[in-house]
Amino acid sequence: MAGTRHRSLTFAEIDELLCLEEDIGDQDSDISIDDNDDDPDYVFDHQIEEEDEELEAEYFGDDESDDLDITSTRLRGNDEARRTRASPSRPSFLCKRHKTPLGRGRERVAATPDTTRPAVRWDWIDGADFEPQIFNFDESNSGIQVQTFTADSLECEFYNFFWDDNILEIIVTETNRYVYFMRGGKVLGPHSREHQWYDITVPEMKVFLALVMLMGIVKKNNYRDYWNTDPVIQTPVFSKVMSVNRFTNILRALHFSDNLEAYANNITEKMRKIRSVFDHLRSKFKEAFYPYKNLNIDESLMLWRGNIGFRQYIPSKRHRFGLKLFVLCDCKTGFVQDIVLYTGAGTEVTDDKSLGLSGAVVMTLMEPYLDKNHVLFVDNWYTSPSLFEILSSRQTGGCGTVTKRRKHMPYFPPLPNKGDCAYKKANDTLAVMWKDKREVRLLTNIHNPQMVLSHNTDRSTKQRVMKPECVLDYNINMRLVDKADAMISSIECARKTLKWYKKLFFHLIDVTMLNAHILWKHTTNKNPTLQEYVIQVVRQLLEDNAVERPMPGRHAADNPVRLTGRHFPRTLQPRENMKKKKVQKACHVCSHTTRRQKKTE
Structure with a gap:
């Protein structure tokens, strides 16, 4: 209107x-x-x-x-x-x-609701009188499980246990096959580097991996700088054992699976490119070491900024963007016991979806260690009352921070003062809320509801701070995955590449070196740094497998004395029919140089 x-x-x-x-x-x-x-x-x-x-x-x-x-x-x-x-x-x-x-x-x-597991009621009551479960763990079977390791074993033997000839044969076979797959019948140009290719062998692959690990110790911006002949930045060991073109060809052709078989069988899983190496190392980690009582699960992030569907963003991590790995660590030694790569909906975890992805990751990594009285420490991404109820039923302890919005969590009234603590219990699980700078909530089934002295000192009162027992234990055991990442960063050999599975392969080499270093220290009772251990492994690999290649040009050691010493003219005998009786000939070296000897009186 x-x-x-x-x-x-x-x-x-x-x-x-x-x-x-x-x-x-x-x-x-x-x-x-x-x-x-x-x-x-x-x-x-x-x-x-x-x-x-x-x-x-x-x-x-x-x-x-x-x-x-x-x-x-x-x-x-x-x-x-x-x-x-x-x-x-x-x-x-x-x-x-x-x-x-x-x-x-x-x-x-x-x-998806779990209809096979009976529903559990969570009636939370005051937990001041909570009695934790006792998990008597037998440590007699923990530690190194490989009997061939002795105190006289070389550093390289621990590395060779993980990268044995079986897995290297697979890598060599697939690398050689991939070269011909890349060509695909195309006509090569007259100056193509592929004309220089010849099949790689296992000893040469060991040399290649040794040079890759050495690049993690000697940092340079471009891998071609390792073959630079400038005396200021020269590293002659690289050019002595392998040419830069050969290294480039191997790096370009490095492969771990058969593409034709994947196409023929219509295999579309995201891990197919590195499945053989990933599964081999997971089995070797479990075979080499059995963990002690305390275990830790946390996320690790491998830097990757390329376009990939399962790239993750974790602002608390050093790299922030990358591929996320769920890592199970032994809290006593820091040994990486198992790893799972997050690939989105296709992440390889248990089919039990009642606990969500976080609970499925825990049950997958902990499957070999349930019902054996281990204790697991996790952060608030995994912790939930439902998960701890299942762990308790499988004779496994648990402790971890938890968010207040988790399902079945009890309600705590706000705490007025810093240092105050409140407890509630239900189904053999203790919920703790402690006020520090902010409110901190934890779930545990192995700790008493009590406050203990910490090593921190209050700045105002100059007295030691009281903290809940579970908080102190959690702080001690939850730092192992981050510590492993920090140690690996000092020897990181992964370089920028267009293929995510290649960078993951190099990252697995770093994780393997960390585990081999831990095994070697506990076997020989020596305590070198991780960098020193890697240098020894590289030296032994090159000594056993490298063949010094002939260098082009004339070597300085082959120069005769006439080209390196001082030069003086000498009188020559005159030939027949010559008018001059004193014949002299110019020195070739002195006449072709700009340097002149100083005249002395």
């Missing part, structure tokens, strides 16, 4: 319309909340105050059956937003498809 002016609705009128829409929708729909619809891999806040409980009873009834669990599906913010959203004048709206309130949890995919 012409001339009609539209006015805006007031907030009161909007509230009336929303409430009317909710009342109409509730008449024709039956909203039910299932406890199993939440994804345990994501975090939710389950603290409900008395006014929220009254509101839920008003809109959902007073049914207290086991199938109805409103507390596990309500999203909470801060106290101010919670009171505003849950006020009686305006009820919280639920997404009827996902059965969660509208907001940041709506788009998250729910985990």
Whole structure:
């Protein structure tokens, strides 16, 4: 209608319309909340105050059956937003498809409920009298499992255990095959480097890997600089054992799988390019060492900025962008016991999805060590009451930080003072909240609810700080994966490449050197640095497998004395029919140089 002016609705009128829409929708729909619809891999806040409980009873009834669990599906913010959203004048709206309130949890995919495992009730009570489980671990079987290692073993023997001839034969075979696959019947140019290619052998592959590891010790910007003849930056060992063109050809052709077989069998898994090497090293890690009581699972990030579907961003890591590896470490020695590469939906973990991806990773890495009284330390990405309940049933202890929004987590009232601590228990699990600079929450089934003295000193009182026992134990055992990454960074041989699986291969070499160094130290009771150990391995590999190549040109040692000593003219005997009786001939060296000897009196 012409001339009609539209006015805006007031907030009161909007509230009336929303409430009317909710009342109409509730008449024709039956909203039910299932406890199993939440994804345990994501975090939710389950603290409900008395006014929220009254509101839920008003809109959902007073049914207290086991199938109805409103507390596990309500999203909470801060106290101010919670009171505003849950006020009686305006009820919280639920997404009827996902059965969660509208907001940041709506788009998250729910985990598949586990119908084989009975449901567990979590009735949290005061945990001041909690008694932890006792896990009596037998350390007689822990340590190095290879009987051939002795105190007189060379450094190279520990390296050769992981990179034995079997896996090197596979790499050599696939590398030689890949050269002809790359050519694909194309006509090579007259100056193509591929004309110089000849099949690589296992000893030459060992030399190639030795040079790659040496590049991690001697850092240069470009790999061609290692063959530079400038005396300032020259490293002659590289040119003595392999030419730069040969090294470039091997690096370009390095391969670990048969492409034709993958195409013929329609193999599309993301790990197919490096499957043989990855599985071989995982089995060798388990074969070489059995861990001690305490274990640690954490993420490790290998730098990769290329375009790949499963690249991850972790701001707390040094590289931030890269390929994520889930690493299982022994807390006593730092030995990398097992690794799993994250490849998105195709990540190789157990089929049990009831715990989400984080719980599936834990169950996959811990499968060989369950029911053996080990203790696992994890961070808040893995920790959940459901996971710890399963670990307890499998005779495995656990301790880790946890976010307050995890499913089945208890509600703790805010702690007023720094250093205060509160405990709650349920199903052989202790929940701890301790206030430091901020509130810290942990779950444990192996610690007592008590405060102990730490090594930290309060700056104001000059007294030692009291901390919960589980916090101190967690700080000691949760740093091993980050420590391994820090040690590997000092010998990192991985260089920039267009193929992600090649860089992962070089990263696996670094991890192998770390494990070999740990085994060698515990076998020989010597304590060299990781860099010193790598240098010894490289030296022994070159001595056993390298053949010194002839250098082009005339060597300085072959120069006769007439070209290196001082030169003086001498009288020549005149020939027949010569008019001059004194004949002299110019010295070839002196006449072709710009340097002149100084005249002396």
